[in-house]
Amino acid sequence: xxxxxxxxxxxxxxxxxxxxxxxxxxxxxxxxxxxxxxxxxxxxxxxxxxxxxxxxxxxxxxxxxxxxxxxxxxxxxxxxxxxxxxxxxxxxxxxxxxxxxxxxxxxxxxxxxxxxxxxxxxxxxxxxxxxxxxxxxxxxxxxxxxxxxxxxxxxxxxxxxxxxxxxxxxxxxxxxxx
Amino acid sequence: xxxxxxxxxxxxxxxxxxxxxxxxxxxxxxxxxxxxxxxxxxxxxxxxxxxxxxxxxxxxxxxxxxxxxxxxxxxxxxxxxxxxxxxxxxxxxxxxxxxxxxxxxxxxxxxxxxxxxxxxxxxxxxxxxxxxxxxxxxxxxxxxxxxxxxxxxxxxxxxxxxxxxxxxxxxxxxxxxxxxxxxxxxxxxxxxxxxxxxxxxxxxxxxxxxxxxxxxxxxxxxxxxxxxxxxxxxxxxxxxxxxxxxxxxxxxxxxxxxxxxxxxxxxxxxxxxxxxxxxxxxxxxxxxxxxxxxxxxxxxxxxxxxxxxxxxxxxxxxxxxxxxxxxxxxxxxxxxxxxxxxxxxxxxxxxxxxxxxxxxxxxxxxxx
Numbered sequence: 019x020x021x022x023x024x025x026x027x028x029x030x031x032x033x034x035x036x037x038x039x040x041x042x043x044x045x046x047x048x049x050x051x052x053x054x055x056x057x058x059x060x061x062x063x064x065x066x067x068x069x070x071x072x073x074x075x076x077x078x079x080x081x082x083x084x085x086x087x088x089x090x091x092x093x094x095x096x097x098x099x100x101x102x103x104x105x106x107x108x109x110x111x112x113x114x115x116x117x118x119x120x121x122x123x124x125x126x127x128x129x130x131x132x133x134x135x136x137x138x139x140x141x142x143x144x145x146x147x148x149x150x151x152x153x154x155x156x157x158x159x160x161x162x163x164x165x166x167x168x169x170x171x172x173x174x175x176x177x178x179x180x181x182x183x184x185x186x187x188x189x190x191x192x193x194x195x196x
Numbered sequence: 197x198x199x200x201x202x203x204x205x206x207x208x209x210x211x212x213x214x215x216x217x218x219x220x221x222x223x224x225x226x227x228x229x230x231x232x233x234x235x236x237x238x239x240x241x242x243x244x245x246x247x248x249x250x251x252x253x254x255x256x257x258x259x260x261x262x263x264x265x266x267x268x269x270x271x272x273x274x275x276x277x278x279x280x281x282x283x284x285x286x287x288x289x290x291x292x293x294x295x296x297x298x299x300x301x302x303x304x305x306x307x308x309x310x311x312x313x314x315x316x317x318x319x320x321x322x323x324x325x326x327x328x329x330x331x332x333x334x335x336x337x338x339x340x341x342x343x344x345x346x347x348x349x350x351x352x353x354x355x356x357x358x359x360x361x362x363x364x365x366x367x368x369x370x371x372x373x374x375x376x377x378x379x380x381x382x383x384x385x386x387x388x389x390x391x392x393x394x395x396x397x398x399x400x401x402x403x404x405x406x407x408x409x410x411x412x413x414x415x416x417x418x419x420x421x422x423x424x425x426x427x428x429x430x431x432x433x434x435x436x437x438x439x440x441x442x443x444x445x446x447x448x449x450x451x452x453x454x455x456x457x458x459x460x461x462x463x464x465x466x467x468x469x470x471x472x473x474x475x476x477x478x479x480x481x482x483x484x485x486x487x488x489x490x491x492x493x494x495x496x497x498x499x500x501x502x503x504x505x506x507x508x509x510x511x512x513x514x515x516x517x518x519x520x521x522x523x524x525x526x527x528x529x530x531x532x533x534x535x536x537x538x539x540x541x542x543x544x545x546x547x548x549x550x551x552x553x554x555x556x557x558x559x560x561x562x563x564x
Binding site: 021024027028029032035036038039042043045046049050053056057060063064067068070071073074077078080081084085087088090091092094095130131132135136137152153156157160163164167168169170171172173174175177180190192 | 276361401402405406408409411412415416418419422425426429432433436439440442443446447449450452453454455456457458459460461462463464465466467468470471473474477492493494495496497498559560
Protein backbone atom coordinates (compact mmCIF):
# COMPACT_ATOMS: atom_id res chain seq x y z
CA UNK A 19 0.00 0.00 0.00
CA UNK A 20 2.66 2.50 1.10
CA UNK A 21 4.96 1.30 -1.70
CA UNK A 22 2.22 1.86 -4.24
CA UNK A 23 1.49 5.31 -2.86
CA UNK A 24 5.21 6.15 -2.79
CA UNK A 25 5.63 5.00 -6.38
CA UNK A 26 2.56 7.03 -7.41
CA UNK A 27 3.88 10.09 -5.60
CA UNK A 28 7.41 9.81 -6.98
CA UNK A 29 6.02 9.40 -10.50
CA UNK A 30 4.29 12.82 -10.30
CA UNK A 31 5.82 15.94 -11.82
CA UNK A 32 7.91 18.05 -9.46
CA UNK A 33 5.33 20.86 -9.36
CA UNK A 34 2.62 18.35 -8.55
CA UNK A 35 4.70 16.91 -5.74
CA UNK A 36 5.40 20.36 -4.31
CA UNK A 37 1.72 21.29 -4.64
CA UNK A 38 0.59 18.13 -2.87
CA UNK A 39 3.06 18.57 -0.02
CA UNK A 40 2.27 22.29 0.30
CA UNK A 41 -1.44 21.48 0.39
CA UNK A 42 -0.86 18.85 3.06
CA UNK A 43 1.21 21.32 5.10
CA UNK A 44 -1.44 24.06 4.82
CA UNK A 45 -4.22 21.65 5.80
CA UNK A 46 -2.11 20.39 8.71
CA UNK A 47 -1.42 23.95 9.89
CA UNK A 48 -5.07 24.99 9.63
CA UNK A 49 -6.29 21.85 11.34
CA UNK A 50 -3.70 22.19 14.10
CA UNK A 51 -4.60 25.83 14.66
CA UNK A 52 -8.31 25.03 14.79
CA UNK A 53 -7.78 22.03 17.06
CA UNK A 54 -5.47 23.96 19.37
CA UNK A 55 -8.11 26.67 19.77
CA UNK A 56 -10.81 24.16 20.66
CA UNK A 57 -8.43 22.26 22.95
CA UNK A 58 -7.58 25.49 24.74
CA UNK A 59 -11.28 26.30 25.28
CA UNK A 60 -11.85 22.73 26.46
CA UNK A 61 -8.98 22.94 28.94
CA UNK A 62 -10.24 26.26 30.34
CA UNK A 63 -13.76 24.83 30.72
CA UNK A 64 -12.39 21.62 32.20
CA UNK A 65 -10.35 23.55 34.77
CA UNK A 66 -13.30 25.80 35.60
CA UNK A 67 -15.64 22.83 36.02
CA UNK A 68 -13.07 20.98 38.14
CA UNK A 69 -12.74 23.99 40.46
CA UNK A 70 -16.52 24.47 40.60
CA UNK A 71 -17.14 20.79 41.36
CA UNK A 72 -14.44 20.82 44.03
CA UNK A 73 -16.08 23.91 45.52
CA UNK A 74 -19.46 22.19 45.44
CA UNK A 75 -17.97 19.07 47.03
CA UNK A 76 -16.55 21.24 49.81
CA UNK A 77 -19.93 22.84 50.48
CA UNK A 78 -21.71 19.48 50.37
CA UNK A 79 -19.18 18.03 52.81
CA UNK A 80 -19.85 20.94 55.20
CA UNK A 81 -23.63 20.68 54.96
CA UNK A 82 -24.02 19.30 58.49
CA UNK A 83 -21.51 21.66 60.06
CA UNK A 84 -23.30 24.65 58.48
CA UNK A 85 -26.52 23.48 60.07
CA UNK A 86 -24.77 23.12 63.42
CA UNK A 87 -23.31 26.63 63.17
CA UNK A 88 -26.81 28.03 62.55
CA UNK A 89 -28.24 26.07 65.50
CA UNK A 90 -25.37 27.24 67.69
CA UNK A 91 -25.85 30.87 66.69
CA UNK A 92 -29.60 30.64 67.27
CA UNK A 93 -29.09 29.61 70.90
CA UNK A 94 -28.40 33.25 71.81
CA UNK A 95 -31.99 34.11 70.87
CA UNK A 96 -35.28 33.43 72.58
CA UNK A 97 -37.62 32.52 69.74
CA UNK A 98 -40.58 34.40 71.22
CA UNK A 99 -38.58 37.64 71.32
CA UNK A 100 -37.38 37.43 67.70
CA UNK A 101 -39.03 39.70 65.15
CA UNK A 102 -40.49 39.01 61.77
CA UNK A 103 -40.37 41.75 59.14
CA UNK A 104 -43.68 43.29 60.20
CA UNK A 105 -42.71 43.42 63.86
CA UNK A 106 -39.29 44.81 62.91
CA UNK A 107 -40.93 47.60 60.93
CA UNK A 108 -43.29 48.37 63.77
CA UNK A 109 -40.48 48.37 66.32
CA UNK A 110 -38.35 50.75 64.23
CA UNK A 111 -41.23 53.17 63.74
CA UNK A 112 -41.99 53.10 67.46
CA UNK A 113 -38.38 53.70 68.45
CA UNK A 114 -38.02 56.54 65.92
CA UNK A 115 -41.15 58.22 67.21
CA UNK A 116 -40.14 57.84 70.84
CA UNK A 117 -36.67 59.26 70.08
CA UNK A 118 -38.12 62.36 68.45
CA UNK A 119 -37.12 61.48 64.90
CA UNK A 120 -39.46 62.82 62.27
CA UNK A 121 -39.12 62.76 58.49
CA UNK A 122 -38.13 59.11 58.57
CA UNK A 123 -39.03 56.39 56.13
CA UNK A 124 -38.20 52.75 55.64
CA UNK A 125 -37.78 50.72 52.51
CA UNK A 126 -39.44 47.37 51.84
CA UNK A 127 -37.82 44.74 54.13
CA UNK A 128 -35.71 42.08 52.51
CA UNK A 129 -35.93 38.56 53.88
CA UNK A 130 -33.38 35.76 53.80
CA UNK A 131 -34.70 32.49 55.15
CA UNK A 132 -33.69 28.89 55.58
CA UNK A 133 -37.14 27.91 56.76
CA UNK A 134 -36.27 27.66 60.45
CA UNK A 135 -34.13 30.79 60.58
CA UNK A 136 -34.78 34.12 58.88
CA UNK A 137 -32.96 37.42 58.77
CA UNK A 138 -35.07 40.48 57.89
CA UNK A 139 -33.33 43.62 56.75
CA UNK A 140 -34.71 47.06 56.07
CA UNK A 141 -33.20 50.40 55.22
CA UNK A 142 -34.15 53.22 57.56
CA UNK A 143 -33.58 56.83 56.50
CA UNK A 144 -34.20 59.98 58.46
CA UNK A 145 -33.86 63.53 57.13
CA UNK A 146 -33.18 66.78 59.00
CA UNK A 147 -32.50 64.99 62.26
CA UNK A 148 -30.53 66.54 65.06
CA UNK A 149 -27.67 64.63 66.61
CA UNK A 150 -29.30 64.08 70.02
CA UNK A 151 -32.46 62.52 68.54
CA UNK A 152 -30.35 60.33 66.30
CA UNK A 153 -28.21 59.25 69.25
CA UNK A 154 -31.34 58.48 71.31
CA UNK A 155 -32.71 56.35 68.48
CA UNK A 156 -29.39 54.56 68.17
CA UNK A 157 -29.22 53.86 71.92
CA UNK A 158 -32.78 52.57 71.86
CA UNK A 159 -31.82 50.26 69.01
CA UNK A 160 -28.78 49.03 70.93
CA UNK A 161 -30.99 48.06 73.82
CA UNK A 162 -32.85 45.72 71.46
CA UNK A 163 -29.64 43.85 70.58
CA UNK A 164 -29.17 41.12 69.55
CA UNK A 165 -32.74 40.86 68.26
CA UNK A 166 -32.28 44.06 66.25
CA UNK A 167 -28.86 45.11 64.93
CA UNK A 168 -27.39 47.85 62.80
CA UNK A 169 -25.40 46.43 59.87
CA UNK A 170 -24.56 49.64 58.02
CA UNK A 171 -24.61 53.29 59.02
CA UNK A 172 -24.05 56.53 57.16
CA UNK A 173 -24.66 60.14 58.11
CA UNK A 174 -24.45 63.32 56.04
CA UNK A 175 -24.46 66.85 57.41
CA UNK A 176 -26.54 69.44 55.59
CA UNK A 177 -24.28 71.96 53.81
CA UNK A 178 -26.36 74.96 54.80
CA UNK A 179 -26.98 73.74 58.34
CA UNK A 180 -24.37 71.25 59.56
CA UNK A 181 -26.47 70.46 62.65
CA UNK A 182 -29.18 69.00 60.40
CA UNK A 183 -28.30 65.40 59.60
CA UNK A 184 -29.48 62.81 57.12
CA UNK A 185 -28.83 59.30 58.41
CA UNK A 186 -29.30 55.99 56.69
CA UNK A 187 -29.10 52.65 58.47
CA UNK A 188 -29.42 49.07 57.41
CA UNK A 189 -31.21 47.39 60.30
CA UNK A 190 -31.68 43.66 60.67
CA UNK A 191 -33.64 41.34 62.87
CA UNK A 192 -33.50 37.61 63.42
CA UNK A 193 -36.57 35.44 63.35
CA UNK A 194 -36.56 31.90 64.66
CA UNK A 195 -39.58 29.81 63.82
CA UNK A 196 -41.27 28.51 66.96
CA UNK B 197 15.54 -1.92 -16.25
CA UNK B 198 17.60 -4.77 -17.62
CA UNK B 199 19.56 -4.39 -20.88
CA UNK B 200 20.70 -7.20 -23.19
CA UNK B 201 24.03 -8.72 -22.16
CA UNK B 202 25.07 -8.90 -25.78
CA UNK B 203 25.65 -5.14 -25.85
CA UNK B 204 28.26 -5.15 -23.09
CA UNK B 205 31.84 -6.20 -22.81
CA UNK B 206 32.84 -7.33 -19.33
CA UNK B 207 36.17 -7.49 -17.49
CA UNK B 208 37.17 -8.52 -14.03
CA UNK B 209 39.78 -6.02 -12.84
CA UNK B 210 41.96 -6.04 -9.70
CA UNK B 211 41.38 -3.20 -7.25
CA UNK B 212 43.35 -2.02 -4.23
CA UNK B 213 41.40 -0.46 -1.38
CA UNK B 214 42.86 1.01 1.77
CA UNK B 215 41.24 -1.14 4.49
CA UNK B 216 41.36 1.79 6.93
CA UNK B 217 39.49 4.04 4.51
CA UNK B 218 35.73 4.38 4.72
CA UNK B 219 35.30 5.49 1.11
CA UNK B 220 36.28 2.20 -0.52
CA UNK B 221 33.46 2.47 -3.07
CA UNK B 222 34.82 5.81 -4.32
CA UNK B 223 38.34 4.43 -4.61
CA UNK B 224 37.03 1.43 -6.53
CA UNK B 225 34.98 3.63 -8.87
CA UNK B 226 38.04 5.67 -9.86
CA UNK B 227 40.20 2.54 -10.33
CA UNK B 228 37.46 0.94 -12.41
CA UNK B 229 37.29 3.98 -14.70
CA UNK B 230 41.06 3.92 -15.16
CA UNK B 231 40.94 0.20 -15.99
CA UNK B 232 38.12 0.80 -18.41
CA UNK B 233 40.00 3.59 -20.18
CA UNK B 234 43.01 1.30 -20.49
CA UNK B 235 41.12 -1.67 -21.86
CA UNK B 236 38.42 0.00 -24.00
CA UNK B 237 38.93 1.32 -27.53
CA UNK B 238 36.48 4.13 -26.71
CA UNK B 239 36.76 7.01 -24.29
CA UNK B 240 34.71 6.94 -21.11
CA UNK B 241 32.46 9.67 -22.44
CA UNK B 242 31.45 7.34 -25.28
CA UNK B 243 30.51 4.50 -22.95
CA UNK B 244 27.68 3.54 -20.71
CA UNK B 245 29.45 1.69 -17.94
CA UNK B 246 28.99 0.25 -14.49
CA UNK B 247 30.79 -2.03 -12.08
CA UNK B 248 30.23 -4.43 -9.23
CA UNK B 249 32.42 -4.57 -6.15
CA UNK B 250 31.79 -6.03 -2.75
CA UNK B 251 33.43 -4.59 0.36
CA UNK B 252 36.65 -6.44 1.17
CA UNK B 253 37.03 -7.91 -2.32
CA UNK B 254 40.29 -7.45 -4.28
CA UNK B 255 38.61 -7.30 -7.66
CA UNK B 256 35.64 -5.72 -9.37
CA UNK B 257 33.60 -6.64 -12.39
CA UNK B 258 33.40 -3.79 -14.85
CA UNK B 259 31.07 -3.69 -17.83
CA UNK B 260 30.55 -1.14 -20.58
CA UNK B 261 28.66 -0.62 -23.81
CA UNK B 262 29.27 1.80 -26.67
CA UNK B 263 26.70 4.58 -26.37
CA UNK B 264 25.80 4.53 -30.04
CA UNK B 265 24.48 1.04 -29.70
CA UNK B 266 21.47 2.55 -27.93
CA UNK B 267 18.96 4.75 -29.70
CA UNK B 268 17.68 8.03 -28.25
CA UNK B 269 14.24 6.41 -27.82
CA UNK B 270 15.80 3.61 -25.77
CA UNK B 271 17.73 5.94 -23.48
CA UNK B 272 14.71 8.24 -23.07
CA UNK B 273 12.83 5.54 -21.17
CA UNK B 274 15.77 5.07 -18.78
CA UNK B 275 14.88 8.31 -16.99
CA UNK B 276 12.03 6.81 -15.03
CA UNK B 277 13.97 3.67 -14.14
CA UNK B 278 15.30 2.98 -10.69
CA UNK B 279 18.32 1.15 -12.08
CA UNK B 280 19.58 0.52 -15.61
CA UNK B 281 21.96 -2.43 -15.85
CA UNK B 282 22.82 -5.41 -18.05
CA UNK B 283 20.78 -8.52 -17.28
CA UNK B 284 23.70 -10.52 -15.91
CA UNK B 285 24.46 -7.75 -13.39
CA UNK B 286 21.18 -8.56 -11.67
CA UNK B 287 22.59 -11.91 -10.44
CA UNK B 288 25.88 -10.54 -9.11
CA UNK B 289 24.48 -10.22 -5.62
CA UNK B 290 23.63 -13.91 -5.41
CA UNK B 291 24.92 -15.90 -2.43
CA UNK B 292 26.85 -18.67 -4.18
CA UNK B 293 29.42 -21.21 -3.13
CA UNK B 294 32.96 -21.07 -4.59
CA UNK B 295 33.35 -22.52 -8.12
CA UNK B 296 29.77 -21.84 -9.08
CA UNK B 297 28.54 -20.75 -12.48
CA UNK B 298 25.18 -19.15 -13.10
CA UNK B 299 23.96 -19.48 -16.66
CA UNK B 300 21.40 -16.98 -17.94
CA UNK B 301 19.50 -17.76 -21.07
CA UNK B 302 18.17 -15.07 -23.36
CA UNK B 303 16.94 -14.99 -26.99
CA UNK B 304 20.26 -13.44 -28.03
CA UNK B 305 22.45 -16.05 -26.34
CA UNK B 306 23.78 -17.43 -23.07
CA UNK B 307 25.65 -15.58 -20.33
CA UNK B 308 27.81 -17.43 -17.84
CA UNK B 309 28.73 -15.73 -14.57
CA UNK B 310 31.46 -17.65 -12.75
CA UNK B 311 32.59 -17.21 -9.16
CA UNK B 312 35.85 -18.92 -8.21
CA UNK B 313 35.91 -17.57 -4.67
CA UNK B 314 34.57 -14.52 -2.90
CA UNK B 315 31.50 -12.47 -3.65
CA UNK B 316 32.78 -10.92 -6.90
CA UNK B 317 32.77 -13.14 -10.04
CA UNK B 318 36.10 -13.71 -11.76
CA UNK B 319 34.57 -14.06 -15.25
CA UNK B 320 31.44 -13.16 -17.16
CA UNK B 321 31.20 -14.63 -20.63
CA UNK B 322 28.53 -14.23 -23.28
CA UNK B 323 27.92 -16.69 -26.07
CA UNK B 324 25.67 -15.37 -28.85
CA UNK B 325 23.21 -17.85 -30.33
CA UNK B 326 21.28 -17.21 -33.50
CA UNK B 327 17.47 -17.13 -33.04
CA UNK B 328 17.01 -20.08 -35.36
CA UNK B 329 19.45 -22.28 -33.33
CA UNK B 330 18.18 -25.70 -32.28
CA UNK B 331 18.17 -27.02 -28.71
CA UNK B 332 21.18 -29.11 -29.56
CA UNK B 333 23.11 -26.05 -30.74
CA UNK B 334 22.13 -24.18 -27.58
CA UNK B 335 23.31 -27.11 -25.45
CA UNK B 336 26.58 -27.16 -27.34
CA UNK B 337 27.04 -23.46 -26.79
CA UNK B 338 26.34 -23.91 -23.06
CA UNK B 339 28.92 -26.71 -22.82
CA UNK B 340 31.39 -24.51 -24.62
CA UNK B 341 30.77 -21.69 -22.14
CA UNK B 342 31.12 -23.90 -19.07
CA UNK B 343 34.33 -25.45 -20.37
CA UNK B 344 36.11 -22.12 -19.95
CA UNK B 345 35.77 -22.32 -16.14
CA UNK B 346 35.95 -25.14 -13.67
CA UNK B 347 32.59 -25.30 -11.92
CA UNK B 348 31.52 -27.49 -9.07
CA UNK B 349 27.96 -26.24 -9.36
CA UNK B 350 26.04 -24.81 -12.31
CA UNK B 351 22.81 -22.92 -11.83
CA UNK B 352 20.68 -22.47 -14.95
CA UNK B 353 18.31 -19.57 -14.83
CA UNK B 354 15.56 -20.10 -17.34
CA UNK B 355 13.71 -16.90 -16.46
CA UNK B 356 15.28 -13.45 -16.58
CA UNK B 357 15.87 -11.97 -13.09
CA UNK B 358 13.09 -9.71 -11.92
CA UNK B 359 13.41 -6.93 -9.39
CA UNK B 360 11.29 -7.40 -6.28
CA UNK B 361 9.35 -4.44 -4.91
CA UNK B 362 11.63 -2.46 -2.61
CA UNK B 363 10.93 -2.57 1.10
CA UNK B 364 13.28 0.26 1.88
CA UNK B 365 16.19 2.23 0.55
CA UNK B 366 18.83 -0.15 1.93
CA UNK B 367 18.69 -3.10 -0.49
CA UNK B 368 17.82 -4.11 -4.06
CA UNK B 369 16.61 -7.68 -4.62
CA UNK B 370 16.36 -9.63 -7.91
CA UNK B 371 14.79 -13.06 -8.17
CA UNK B 372 14.81 -15.69 -10.89
CA UNK B 373 13.04 -18.85 -9.80
CA UNK B 374 14.69 -19.92 -6.53
CA UNK B 375 17.80 -17.85 -7.20
CA UNK B 376 17.87 -14.63 -5.18
CA UNK B 377 20.34 -11.82 -5.68
CA UNK B 378 20.52 -9.21 -2.92
CA UNK B 379 22.60 -6.11 -3.33
CA UNK B 380 23.13 -3.26 -0.90
CA UNK B 381 21.92 0.04 -2.31
CA UNK B 382 25.51 1.36 -2.58
CA UNK B 383 26.61 -1.65 -4.66
CA UNK B 384 23.47 -1.43 -6.79
CA UNK B 385 24.21 2.21 -7.59
CA UNK B 386 27.57 1.14 -9.04
CA UNK B 387 25.78 -1.22 -11.42
CA UNK B 388 23.85 1.58 -13.08
CA UNK B 389 25.27 2.19 -16.53
CA UNK B 390 23.70 5.57 -17.21
CA UNK B 391 25.77 8.72 -17.73
CA UNK B 392 27.31 9.43 -14.34
CA UNK B 393 26.53 13.14 -14.37
CA UNK B 394 22.92 12.52 -15.35
CA UNK B 395 22.82 9.83 -12.73
CA UNK B 396 24.09 12.25 -10.10
CA UNK B 397 21.43 14.76 -11.14
CA UNK B 398 18.80 12.04 -11.05
CA UNK B 399 19.93 10.99 -7.60
CA UNK B 400 19.77 14.57 -6.37
CA UNK B 401 16.25 14.97 -7.70
CA UNK B 402 15.36 11.59 -6.25
CA UNK B 403 16.75 12.62 -2.87
CA UNK B 404 14.66 15.81 -3.09
CA UNK B 405 11.60 13.75 -4.05
CA UNK B 406 12.22 11.42 -1.12
CA UNK B 407 12.39 14.44 1.20
CA UNK B 408 9.08 15.69 -0.25
CA UNK B 409 7.62 12.20 0.15
CA UNK B 410 8.76 12.01 3.75
CA UNK B 411 7.31 15.46 4.47
CA UNK B 412 4.06 14.26 2.90
CA UNK B 413 4.13 11.07 4.98
CA UNK B 414 4.90 13.19 8.04
CA UNK B 415 1.82 15.28 7.26
CA UNK B 416 -0.30 12.14 6.95
CA UNK B 417 1.05 10.86 10.28
CA UNK B 418 0.31 14.28 11.75
CA UNK B 419 -3.25 14.07 10.38
CA UNK B 420 -3.53 10.75 12.21
CA UNK B 421 -2.38 12.37 15.44
CA UNK B 422 -4.81 15.24 14.93
CA UNK B 423 -7.59 12.73 14.31
CA UNK B 424 -6.68 11.08 17.63
CA UNK B 425 -6.71 14.55 19.15
CA UNK B 426 -10.20 15.12 17.71
CA UNK B 427 -11.36 11.84 19.23
CA UNK B 428 -9.83 12.88 22.55
CA UNK B 429 -11.63 16.23 22.37
CA UNK B 430 -14.90 14.52 21.49
CA UNK B 431 -14.45 12.09 24.39
CA UNK B 432 -13.44 14.95 26.66
CA UNK B 433 -16.54 16.87 25.54
CA UNK B 434 -18.81 13.98 26.55
CA UNK B 435 -17.00 13.70 29.90
CA UNK B 436 -17.22 17.46 30.39
CA UNK B 437 -20.95 17.39 29.54
CA UNK B 438 -21.52 14.72 32.20
CA UNK B 439 -19.64 16.85 34.73
CA UNK B 440 -21.69 19.90 33.78
CA UNK B 441 -24.92 17.93 34.29
CA UNK B 442 -23.62 16.89 37.73
CA UNK B 443 -22.68 20.50 38.51
CA UNK B 444 -26.12 21.79 37.46
CA UNK B 445 -27.86 19.08 39.48
CA UNK B 446 -25.86 19.98 42.60
CA UNK B 447 -26.08 23.75 42.10
CA UNK B 448 -29.49 24.30 43.85
CA UNK B 449 -28.43 22.12 46.79
CA UNK B 450 -25.15 23.99 47.13
CA UNK B 451 -26.93 27.34 46.77
CA UNK B 452 -29.20 26.31 49.65
CA UNK B 453 -26.20 25.38 51.81
CA UNK B 454 -24.48 28.65 50.96
CA UNK B 455 -27.64 30.55 51.84
CA UNK B 456 -27.80 28.70 55.18
CA UNK B 457 -24.14 29.51 55.78
CA UNK B 458 -24.71 33.19 55.01
CA UNK B 459 -27.74 33.36 57.30
CA UNK B 460 -25.89 31.47 60.01
CA UNK B 461 -23.00 33.94 59.71
CA UNK B 462 -25.38 36.89 59.91
CA UNK B 463 -27.19 35.44 62.92
CA UNK B 464 -23.83 34.77 64.50
CA UNK B 465 -22.67 38.33 63.77
CA UNK B 466 -25.90 39.80 65.15
CA UNK B 467 -25.61 37.75 68.34
CA UNK B 468 -21.89 38.23 68.98
CA UNK B 469 -20.71 41.34 67.12
CA UNK B 470 -22.19 44.79 67.00
CA UNK B 471 -21.61 47.69 64.69
CA UNK B 472 -20.93 50.76 66.84
CA UNK B 473 -21.11 53.77 64.47
CA UNK B 474 -21.91 56.44 67.06
CA UNK B 475 -19.13 55.12 69.30
CA UNK B 476 -16.77 55.31 66.33
CA UNK B 477 -17.78 58.90 65.60
CA UNK B 478 -17.32 59.85 69.23
CA UNK B 479 -13.89 58.20 69.29
CA UNK B 480 -12.60 60.25 66.36
CA UNK B 481 -14.53 63.46 67.25
CA UNK B 482 -12.06 66.33 66.62
CA UNK B 483 -13.73 68.37 69.37
CA UNK B 484 -12.93 65.71 71.94
CA UNK B 485 -9.18 66.01 71.37
CA UNK B 486 -6.91 68.08 73.54
CA UNK B 487 -6.66 70.76 72.19
CA UNK B 488 -9.81 70.42 70.05
CA UNK B 489 -9.19 70.49 66.32
CA UNK B 490 -11.18 72.80 64.05
CA UNK B 491 -12.19 69.92 61.77
CA UNK B 492 -15.77 69.22 60.70
CA UNK B 493 -17.25 66.05 59.27
CA UNK B 494 -19.57 66.44 56.28
CA UNK B 495 -20.29 62.75 55.74
CA UNK B 496 -19.46 59.52 57.53
CA UNK B 497 -20.23 55.90 56.81
CA UNK B 498 -19.19 52.49 58.06
CA UNK B 499 -17.61 49.67 56.10
CA UNK B 500 -17.87 46.30 57.76
CA UNK B 501 -17.94 46.23 61.56
CA UNK B 502 -14.72 48.07 62.33
CA UNK B 503 -14.01 50.72 59.69
CA UNK B 504 -15.27 54.28 59.60
CA UNK B 505 -14.81 56.55 56.61
CA UNK B 506 -15.48 60.26 57.00
CA UNK B 507 -15.31 63.20 54.61
CA UNK B 508 -14.03 66.18 56.57
CA UNK B 509 -13.01 69.80 56.08
CA UNK B 510 -10.99 72.41 57.92
CA UNK B 511 -9.82 75.99 57.46
CA UNK B 512 -6.44 75.04 58.90
CA UNK B 513 -4.80 72.39 56.72
CA UNK B 514 -1.93 72.15 59.18
CA UNK B 515 -4.24 70.51 61.69
CA UNK B 516 -4.84 67.46 59.47
CA UNK B 517 -1.49 65.85 60.21
CA UNK B 518 -1.77 66.65 63.91
CA UNK B 519 -5.26 65.19 63.93
CA UNK B 520 -4.00 62.01 62.22
CA UNK B 521 -1.20 61.67 64.79
CA UNK B 522 -3.70 62.13 67.65
CA UNK B 523 -5.94 59.40 66.21
CA UNK B 524 -3.03 57.01 65.69
CA UNK B 525 -2.19 57.40 69.34
CA UNK B 526 -5.68 56.24 70.39
CA UNK B 527 -5.58 52.69 71.79
CA UNK B 528 -8.78 51.72 69.90
CA UNK B 529 -7.41 52.65 66.47
CA UNK B 530 -5.68 49.97 64.41
CA UNK B 531 -4.87 52.28 61.50
CA UNK B 532 -5.58 55.81 60.34
CA UNK B 533 -5.34 56.98 56.72
CA UNK B 534 -5.86 60.40 55.22
CA UNK B 535 -6.89 60.39 51.55
CA UNK B 536 -8.05 62.73 48.78
CA UNK B 537 -6.55 65.82 50.39
CA UNK B 538 -7.61 68.93 48.47
CA UNK B 539 -7.67 72.63 49.15
CA UNK B 540 -9.80 75.46 47.71
CA UNK B 541 -10.44 78.99 48.98
CA UNK B 542 -8.53 78.25 52.22
CA UNK B 543 -10.81 75.27 52.82
CA UNK B 544 -8.98 71.95 52.97
CA UNK B 545 -11.01 68.78 52.45
CA UNK B 546 -9.92 65.20 53.00
CA UNK B 547 -11.18 61.70 53.61
CA UNK B 548 -10.42 59.98 56.85
CA UNK B 549 -10.37 56.19 57.01
CA UNK B 550 -10.06 54.73 60.48
CA UNK B 551 -9.89 51.01 61.20
CA UNK B 552 -10.69 50.13 64.80
CA UNK B 553 -9.39 47.17 66.71
CA UNK B 554 -12.11 44.52 67.17
CA UNK B 555 -13.87 44.82 70.50
CA UNK B 556 -11.81 47.91 71.39
CA UNK B 557 -14.86 50.20 71.52
CA UNK B 558 -17.37 49.85 74.30
CA UNK B 559 -21.07 50.24 73.50
CA UNK B 560 -22.81 53.31 74.89
CA UNK B 561 -25.73 51.14 75.81
CA UNK B 562 -24.80 47.60 76.81
CA UNK B 563 -27.14 44.95 75.50
CA UNK B 564 -29.72 43.80 78.05
